[in-house]
Amino acid sequence: MKKRDFIGANAYITGGSSGIGxxxxxxxxxxxxxxxxxARDEQKLARAAALLEGRKNDNGQRxxxxxxxxxxWQQLNSLLPxxxxxxxxxxxxxxxxxxxxxxxxxxIDYQDFAGVINTxxxxxxxxxxxxxxxxxERRGYIVNVSSSLGFIGSFGYTAYAPSKFGIVGFSEALRPEVKPFGVRVSVLCPADTDTPQLVEDRRNxxxxxxxxxxxxxxxQPEEVAKDLIKGMMKERFMIIPGFMNKITYLVKRLAPWLPNLVMDGIVKNVQQKGS
Ligand SMILES: NC(=O)c1ccc[n+]([C@@H]2O[C@H](COP(=O)([O-])OP(=O)(O)OC[C@H]3O[C@@H](n4cnc5c(N)ncnc54)[C@H](OP(=O)(O)O)[C@@H]3O)[C@@H](O)[C@H]2O)c1
Known part of the structure; x- marks a missing residue:
């Protein structure tokens, strides 16, 4: 995708009222x-849309x-079309x-797990x-936001990690099906990013x-967004923002035992201090 292809393109962004979106x-x-x-919250959506109005560089932009x-699914299938x-x-x-x-x-009970997978x-x-x-029809571009927890299962994330691994698998399987129609697919895998979701996550x-x-x-979410745009311009399938995050991805692929060893060491250390 070239820089000029963004001009006048219609971008649908779920989660666009906050954080990375x-x-x-x-x-x-x-x-x-x-x-x-x-997104769901109308006030947050209206506020975000008003902020975006101030960033337009052409009055014709919508x-x-x-x-x-x-x-x-019922809402998606009726409201989106x-x-x-x-x-x-x-x-x-x-x-x-x-x-x-x-x-x-x-x-994590059944309802919590089902809720994370469902969303x-x-x-x-x-x-x-x-x-x-x-x-x-438009030879478009799909970006699915996964996470670094979409390629490395980490302590405490037995519900979140499967949802994000699932997004990587879904994207990988979708890519060759839509490619003949000129549709490109990327997966964005950010590590910790300073957003309201992380603040919430860090509370407990x-x-x-x-x-x-x-x-x-x-x-910062702006850095993640910048890396995403760069990745889209190169039509990269996996887009991994951040140096340490890229290193983690490479190590996980080349020596999968090593992140486990490091993680087990950290967990042991923390639990010994706590007991
Ligand atoms: N922040 C991180 O450290 C981090 C790291 C890796 C990956 N990610 C991923 O990046 C994506 C964005 O996260 P973020 O950190 O930017 O979080 P955020 O600031 O909390 O934004 C989440 C957005 O998703 C919307 N949303 C949540 N549930 C929804 C639902 N059921 N239906 C429609 N919209 C919904 C929220 O709006 P409403 O609440 O109004 O619906 C909000 O616009 C997520 O997929 C997250 O898992 C985040």
Missing amino acids: FAVACAMVELGSNVLLV IDWLSLDIGD EKVKSFGPPDILVNSAGMACTHYFEK NLMGTWGVTRALVKYLK MLPEVRAINGTVGLM
């Missing part, structure tokens, strides 16, 4: 795209929003909406399923998780 929306508006934000729950009629079909879909969940395995994995599937026919963070996460560092 909002930073991606800002970057795409600045590149000249029309942006549709999708900013709009749609309130829905990505975990509700309706919105396509008024806003125009998507050229770009960024599936950034998602929720966090960190706890010890036995503290993160089934929501990504559902939005894509509802919009793929338009993306095929397990000591083991805090110690493990401290080894990778913290990125």
